Amino acid sequence: MTALTYLTGGLSLGSVYAIIALGYTMVYGIAKMLNFAHGDVIMIGGYVVFCTFTYMNLPVWLGLLLGMVVCTVLGIVIEKLAYKPLRGTSSLAVLITAIGVSYFLQNAALLVFGSAPKVFTSMFAKANNIELADGKLILTPETIFTILICVLIMIGLQVFITKTKMGKAMRAVSEDNDAARLMGINVNQAISTTFAIGSALAAVAGVLLCSSYPTLMPTTGAMPGIKAFTAAVFGGIGSIPGAMVGGLILGIIEILSRAYISTELSDAIVFGVLIVVLLVKPTGLLGRKITEKV
Amino acid sequence: MKTVRAHGVKGMLKRALAVVMAGTMVLSMAACGSEAEPAAESGSATVKIGGIGPLTGSAAVYGNAVYHGAQIAVDEINAKDPNFQFELNFQDDENDAEKAVNAYQKLKDWGVQLLLGTVTTTPCVAVSAETFADRVFELTPSASSTDVTKGKDNVFQLCFTDPNQGTTAAKYLVDNNLGEKIAVIYNNADAYSTGIYNAFTAELKKSGKDVVYTGTFSSDDNADFSVQLTGAQSAGADLVFMPIYYTPASMILAQASKMNYAPTFFGVDGMDGILAMEGFNKDLAENLMLMTPFNPWSKDEKVAAFVKTYEEKYGETPNQFAADAYDVVYAFYAACQAKGVTAETPASDACEAFVEYFTTEAKFDGLTGKGMTWGTNGEVSKDPVVCVIQGGIYVDR
Numbered sequence: 001m002t003a004l005t006y007l008t009g010g011l012s013l014g015s016v017y018a019i020i021a022l023g024y025t026m027v028y029g030i031a032k033m034l035n036f037a038h039g040d041v042i043m044i045g046g047y048v049v050f051c052t053f054t055y056m057n058l059p060v061w062l063g064l065l066l067g068m069v070v071c072t073v074l075g076i077v078i079e080k081l082a083y084k085p086l087r088g089t090s091s092l093a094v095l096i097t098a099i100g101v102s103y104f105l106q107n108a109a110l111l112v113f114g115s116a117p118k119v120f121t122s123m124f125a126k127a128n129n130i131e132l133a134d135g136k137l138i139l140t141p142e143t144i145f146t147i148l149i150c151v152l153i154m155i156g157l158q159v160f161i162t163k164t165k166m167g168k169a170m171r172a173v174s175e176d177n178d179a180a181r182l183m184g185i186n187v188n189q190a191i192s193t194t195f196a197i198g199s200a201l202a203a204v205a206g207v208l209l210c211s212s213y214p215t216l217m218p219t220t221g222a223m224p225g226i227k228a229f230t231a232a233v234f235g236g237i238g239s240i241p242g243a244m245v246g247g248l249i250l251g252i253i254e255i256l257s258r259a260y261i262s263t264e265l266s267d268a269i270v271f272g273v274l275i276v277v278l279l280v281k282p283t284g285l286l287g288r289k290i291t292e293k294v
Numbered sequence: 295m296k297t298v299r300a301h302g303v304k305g306m307l308k309r310a311l312a313v314v315m316a317g318t319m320v321l322s323m324a325a326c327g328s329e330a331e332p333a334a335e336s337g338s339a340t341v342k343i344g345g346i347g348p349l350t351g352s353a354a355v356y357g358n359a360v361y362h363g364a365q366i367a368v369d370e371i372n373a374k375d376p377n378f379q380f381e382l383n384f385q386d387d388e389n390d391a392e393k394a395v396n397a398y399q400k401l402k403d404w405g406v407q408l409l410l411g412t413v414t415t416t417p418c419v420a421v422s423a424e425t426f427a428d429r430v431f432e433l434t435p436s437a438s439s440t441d442v443t444k445g446k447d448n449v450f451q452l453c454f455t456d457p458n459q460g461t462t463a464a465k466y467l468v469d470n471n472l473g474e475k476i477a478v479i480y481n482n483a484d485a486y487s488t489g490i491y492n493a494f495t496a497e498l499k500k501s502g503k504d505v506v507y508t509g510t511f512s513s514d515d516n517a518d519f520s521v522q523l524t525g526a527q528s529a530g531a532d533l534v535f536m537p538i539y540y541t542p543a544s545m546i547l548a549q550a551s552k553m554n555y556a557p558t559f560f561g562v563d564g565m566d567g568i569l570a571m572e573g574f575n576k577d578l579a580e581n582l583m584l585m586t587p588f589n590p591w592s593k594d595e596k597v598a599a600f601v602k603t604y605e606e607k608y609g610e611t612p613n614q615f616a617a618d619a620y621d622v623v624y625a626f627y628a629a630c631q632a633k634g635v636t637a638e639t640p641a642s643d644a645c646e647a648f649v650e651y652f653t654t655e656a657k658f659d660g661l662t663g664k665g666m667t668w669g670t671n672g673e674v675s676k677d678p679v680v681c682v683i684q685g686g687i688y689v690d691r
Contacts, residue, residue, distance in 0.1 A: 002528050009520030054573055115352040117541045119573035129552065140552050213517035214573075215545055218352075223515050258521045263510045264482065 001136050006259045007252065012143035014251020016209050019150045020228030021235065021243035023201040026157065029238035030174045030194040033091065036098040037078065039225015040105035041199050045071045045206030046216050047113055050120050060123050067203040075199025076192055083195075084188070102222070109218040117217045120210035142212040149208065150244055153201065157240050166193055174238075227254075227270075234274050236284030245285060339637030341630060343368070343623065344401035345384035346394050346421060347413030353389040355567075356615050360413045360435055362608050363616030366600065367623035378630065379637075380623065387412060391420035398424055406430065407641045408648070410622050413615070415439045415485070422449040429642035431649065433625065435618035438563075439485055443672030448645050450652055450672040452618050452625070452662070453587065456486055459562050460493030460537065462678045463585055468501045472583075473533025473558060475506045477526035479519070479546060480537050483512040490537035490562055506531050514539055519546045523553055533558045540568035547578040558583060566614045569686060576686040583682045583691070587662035588614040591687040597661050614662065621660035628658060 020042060027035045048070045052063035082101050086094050127141035161167035172180040173190045181187050209224060210216055228247060235246025253273055258266040281287060345364055347357030361384045368380045383404055385397035394417030401409070409425055409432040412418040418437035425432045426446040433450045434442060440457065443449045454462070467473055478494070481487040495505055507529035509522030523546065526534055534557050536543050543565055550556070561568075561584040568579055590601050590611050600620060604612040629635065632655065633647040658666045663676030681688035 002524060005524050006521065009518065009524070012520070013518050050573065110352065114354070116355050117544070117571055119544060119571050119575070121573060121575075129554075138553060213545060214548055215517070215541055215571075216573075217515075217541070219515055223513070224517070255518070255521055259525070263521070264512055 001133065004133075004137050006255055008137065008139055008143065010252030010255035011147070011248065012140060012212055012251070013255055014231075014248035015143055015146035015150055016205075016212055016224065016247075017228045017231045017251050018244045018247025019146060019153070019201075019205040019208055020224055021232040021247045022150070022153055022157070022240065023198045023205060024229050024232040025235075025237055025240060025243040026201065027194055027198040028232070029240075030170045031083075031191050032174065033083065033094050034098060034229070035195075035198065036095065036225070036229075037101040037105060038198065038202060039221035039223075039228070040102045040109075041071055041074060041078075041202040041221070042206040042209060042225065043109060043216075043218065043221030044074060044105060045203035046120060046210045046220060047109060047118075049203070049207050050118055050210070050216055053121055054118075064123075064203070064207055067207065068200045071199040071203035071206075072196045075195040075202070078199075079192055079195040084191075087191075102225075106218045106222065113218065115218065117215045120214040120216050122211040122214060123207055124211060140212075142208070146208045146212065149204065150247075153204070154240055154244050157197075160197075166190070170194060230271065230274055233284055234277060236287035239284070239286045242284055242286035249285075340379040340381035341626075341635065341637050341639075342405055342407045343380055343382050343626060344398070344404070344406035344409050344411075345382060345619075346387050346397045346401070346409070346411040346417070347384070348389040349384070349386035351388040351390075353414055355613075356436065357386070357389075357413050359613050359615035360411070360619040362604065363435075363612060363619035364410055364623050366603055366607065366616075367620045367627075370603075371623070371627050378627075380627070382410075382623075387414075387417050389414050389417060391417045393417070394421050395424060402428070402430075407635075407637075407639065407644050408626050409433070410435065410619065410626070412437060415442060418442045422446050425449065429645045431641075431645040433622050433652075435622045436615050439489065440673075441485075446672070447649055447670070450668055451674050452622050452660075452666075453614075453674070454563070454676075454678070455673050456489030457493035458673065459585065459678075460490035460495075461497045463490070463535065463537075463560070463562060464494045464497035464501070466585070466678065466680060467533070467535070467560070468498070468503060472560070473531075475529065475531045476503065476533045476535060477507040477509070477529060477531030477557075478505050478535045478537070479509040479511070479522045479526070481512065481514060481516075481539075481542065482510040484514070484538075486564065487537050487539075494535065494537065511542065514542050516542060517545060519549050520553070522546075523550050523555055526557070527553065527555045531557055533560060536561045536565070539564040540566070540571065544568055544571060544574060544578075547582070548575075551578055560584070563587060563614060569683065570611065570613065576683075579683045579686075581682060581684065583680060584688075585678050585680050586614055586688070587676070587679060588612075588617040589679060589681050589688040589690060590617075592690065594661075600661055617661040621658070621662050624660060625656070625658050625666075629656065 023038050045067045049063045049067040052058040052066050078101055082097050124141040124145055130139040161171055169185045169190045172185055173187050231246040231250040232243045234250055235242030254266050254270050257269040347360045348354050349357045364382055368382045372379050387394035387397050394412050398421050409430050411434055412421050413436050415437045418434055419441050422432055426448055431448055435452050438453045438456050440455050480491040507526045509525050559582045563586050565584040566586045629648050629651045633651050635644045652668045653670050666674050666676045668674055680691045682691050
């Protein structure tokens with residue numbers, strides 16, 4: 001029974017990684033860049049929604065909507081100011097810029113919100129646990145909703161990029177930037193849209209992350225961001241279902257190794273598994289889909 | 295108090311960041327420069343107290359509390375004793391050892407006679423090496439590691455040391471028969487947490503008790519405690535000792551409540567501040583026990599007066615850091631009176647007089663304890679206060 005309890009813990013952690021990894025993989029798949037600031041956009045989303053709850057007393061859905069709007073605008077601004085001028089330069093320059101943006105956001109949040117941690121009220125505070133086996137096995141509403149929302153977003157994204165015109169344009173851009181431009185596709189618009197969607201997802205991820213793990217600090221997004229990036233690579237970066245699978249597996253591995261092997265070594269084990277997977281299958285678990293690029 | 299973790303994985307890029315942030319820094323430095331301006335008093339000569347602590351950055355909560363608490367004490371003393379005036383010059387160190395040493399040099403140019411600080415452990419270790427060489431008396435309100443005072447006869451602490459807290463907590467649990475089966479969750483990458491844990495288990499062993507489960511984590515950013523809590527629960531622990539800061543502790547309380555696991559939680563002074571977290575559901579902390587030197591809801595007259603002034607002036611309830619700093623200034627005052635230290639006394643003479651006073655005759659009653667005395671190793675000895683949180687406030691036990 002304890003093992004099952006650990007497993008549910010792993011699911012709840014993994015579902016959070018999965019939803020963050022979706023944003024990473026989306027941006028990477030199309031814009032071909034690792035947006036290391038993704039974790040910090042999540043943190044900003046968390047703060048915005050926290051403020052709508054605490055200071056403005058808005059209902060949950062309105063707060064979430066506002067958070068998504070702010071993050072979308074933020075994502076577009078970051079893209080325009082920090083990444084667009086570097087388009088066409090080495091990918092290393094963009095990567096370093098992304099890390100700079102990440103620090104900028106963390107310190108801006110430190111300046112605005114201060115270093116004292118804030119406690120986020122879970123979106124699902126009113127929902128009850130699901131108790132199985134005489135209450136010995138507990139599934140929290142946060143876990144269930146995170147997984148559900150994750151699946152919904154996954155399906156939505158797949159439909160969007162395969163069925164809509166904009167989605168097709170995005171895929172074309174990801175296949176071949178220059179050829180897409182020659183075919184009359186507005187590359188800048190496609191990439192901006194990618195960032196807008198990725199950042200809106202970050203707001204959702206921020207709310208779900210903070211609902212499961214309620215302490216909000218300027219560094220809240222940093223570590224989950226890096227873990228989720230690992231999850232995205234693990235599942236095959238650029239693949240949307242891969243991000244979800246990678247996130248869940250990563251969460252479960254992390255919790256189980258923490259429970260049965262060692263708390264200190266758990267991160268080492270997680271990254272060790274990643275190395276093994278990449279050695280055996282360099283494109284990640286669901287990497288075959290990388291040819292389709294999201 | 296103690297070490298505050300440095301920012302994560304991308305540390306090597308701090309330099310690049312420094313350039314990016316330079317503009318912002320100039321602005322914020324200008325702002326805190328004016329805030330940290332010494333409260334210059336009228337014509338009479340003043341005894342110069344230097345203060346060092348983080349007024350900006352991720353540990354700013356601690357530094358500002360110390361600065362504000364000390365300022366209140368200085369203002370009080372200046373108002374009631376016309377023949378004796380203090381002047382406080384508080385410098386920002388951003389919880390950085392190098393900046394703390396620079397701040398100390400600045401204070402030396404200013405003519406500092408007594409040093410209050412520093413607030414956090416790592417900068418304090420660096421600064422106390424300097425004060426030891428310069429013979430400047432140093433009393434820290436909150437740096438609790440034994441490294442701060444080790445081998446330095448001029449450095450004293452007003453707060454409990456880490457091992458001292460662990461020992462006292464273990465004794466308290468045994469004496470009061472709290473907890474049949476005790477589990478511990480601590481941060482094994484943090485000197486503060488580990489120091490308390492080691493002393494706690496050693497003391498517990500002496501009385502023939504054992505810890506049934508030990509859970510560790512290695513970063514105060516850690517979010518998931520399901521493994522540690524499941525471990526403690528399946529080991530049947532009815533008391534969980536948490537020698538950790540309030541941020542991870544708040545996560546533990548929230549997750550334990552979701553798991554329907556309700557042992558007695560017992561924290562130490564790092565737990566102080568949990569009720570002040572914005573948005574924290576105080577019901578989660580109901581019946582949480584903690585060892586803290588300062589209870590802002592205490593019925594004590596002096597405490598109540600301090601809390602009232604602090605709330606009026608700064609709009610928040612003071613924490614233990616503010617109270618510690620307030621006590622430091624009053625301890626300085628008592629020592630100045632006893633040893634006849636004035637504005638004309640050179641810092642090194644004041645240092646020798648203070649060292650002698652603190653190790654022999656000092657018996658100080660403050661907000662954070664009565665009858666405090668100091669050993670030659672600089673450690674304070676005072677009675678611990680155990681509070682339990684009920685209805686969102688501390689209640690003395």
